[in-house]
Structures are given as C-alpha cells and as structure tokens.
Amino acid sequence: MTNMERFRLATKNQLSPEQRQLFDLVLAAGITIHPKIFKVLMDLLALNVPPHAILSLLREVRDKIPHGQQEDMNENLTAWDHTSGSHT
Known part of the structure; x- marks a missing residue:
C-alpha cells in the first residue's frame, strides 16, 4: 500500500x-x-482564519526546520502560492 493510499484511508473517518x-x-x-x-x-479555514495568515504561520514553522529538511516544504508552499494567487 502506497503512502497516498494510507493517507486516504486515514482521513476517511x-x-x-x-x-x-x-x-x-x-x-x-x-x-x-x-x-x-x-x-x-480545514478546521482553521472553517473558523474563518484568513488563508494568508495560515500561510504566514506555515512559513514561520518552516524557517525553524533544519535547512536540509525544508526542500519538500518549499515545494508545497510554492504550489500553495500559485493556487491562491499570491506570489512571493
């Protein structure tokens, strides 16, 4: 079973x-x-927390992660930036 399949199963409930x-x-x-x-x-968005505030928080957390482990997070945040319309 792949990681994606595990993720899907874990979130169903x-x-x-x-x-x-x-x-x-x-x-x-x-x-x-x-x-x-x-x-x-999803819970934060349901509470009407602005997406840009969530993104800022994720960036702050990313900055505290050792540099070698940031590459995957950078790719995900870049994808978020392009889909939300904000560019860094």
Whole structure:
C-alpha cells in the first residue's frame, strides 16, 4: 500500500465528504500533506482564519526546520502560492 493510499484511508473517518474530495484533489495535484495537518488547515479555514495568515504561520514553522529538511516544504508552499494567487 502506497503512502497516498494510507493517507486516504486515514482521513476517511476524519473528514467530511467535501473535505475528502478536496484532500483527493490536493493529492492529485502532487501536493503531499499529512492527513492530520490537512484536517487542522480545514478546521482553521472553517473558523474563518484568513488563508494568508495560515500561510504566514506555515512559513514561520518552516524557517525553524533544519535547512536540509525544508526542500519538500518549499515545494508545497510554492504550489500553495500559485493556487491562491499570491506570489512571493
């Protein structure tokens, strides 16, 4: 079983049907994200936290991660920037 299949199975009971569809779309777009992090992001958006505030928080967290482990996060944040319309 691949990691993506495991992610999908892990989120089935945690996400609403709409969130599951969005999670599948995120994975299909090539963005790898842990299901629990995805769920937290969905909860923050449901609480009307502005997406740019979430992105800023993710960047702050990324900056605290050792440089060698940042490459995957940089790719995911770049993909987010392009889909949200904001450019850095």
